[in-house]
Amino acid sequence: MAVPKFRITCALCRKPIPLSQDVHALDREWKRRFPALPGVLACERCATRTHWRCELPTGGFVDGHIPASVPDGADFDAWSHLLTPGTHKALVIKYPRSGLLQGAESYLRHVEARPYASPQFVARFRAVLTEWEAGADLDPFQEATF
Numbered sequence: 129m130a131v132p133k134f135r136i137t138c139a140l141c142r143k144p145i146p147l148s149q150d151v152h153a154l155d156r157e158w159k160r161r162f163p164a165l166p167g168v169l170a171c172e173r174c175a176t177r178t179h180w181r182c183e184l185p186t187g188g189f190v191d192g193h194i195p196a197s198v199p200d201g202a203d204f205d206a207w208s209h210l211l212t213p214g215t216h217k218a219l220v221i222k223y224p225r226s227g228l229l230q231g232a233e234s235y236l237r238h239v240e241a242r243p244y245a246s247p248q249f250v251a252r253f254r255a256v257l258t259e260w261e262a263g264a265d266l267d268p269f270q271e272a273t274f
């Protein structure tokens with residue numbers, strides 16, 4: 129079965145992420161600052177050219193700041209809130225709910241139907257696809273756990 133071609137729409141600029149680029153994953157602080165984000169997957173340009181500072185000049189963090197998952201002291205700007213980037217396929221597998229919300233449904237259905245995938249792996253994707261089909265409000269930040 130041929131692997132379906134898919135294009136992820138960037139959560140920030142809403143343009144298709146070029147296949148030649150890695151995809152960046154955003155954390156919940158991005159969602160707090162950009163409430164309309166449909167998912168966590170973003171293009172290189174948006175992920176690396178969006179700027180903010182987490183700390184106030186007087187010390188401490190801005191109101192409502194959601195701590196980044198970085199070592200102490202490394203949480204100071206937008207880049208602190210970027211998760212590990214990766215290939216289009218890898219990030220859709222890691223964040224399947226975002227994948228569905230951002231244009232990768234055909235690929236996720238292909239993954240679910242792979243004859244050689246482990247039963248646990250298939251079951252996780254089937255659960256996400258079932259949520260999607262039921263019209264559930266998907267949490268795009270929820271990672272698939274294997």
Ligand SMILES: [Zn+2]
Nearest residue numbers: 138141171174
């Ligand atoms: Zn973008």
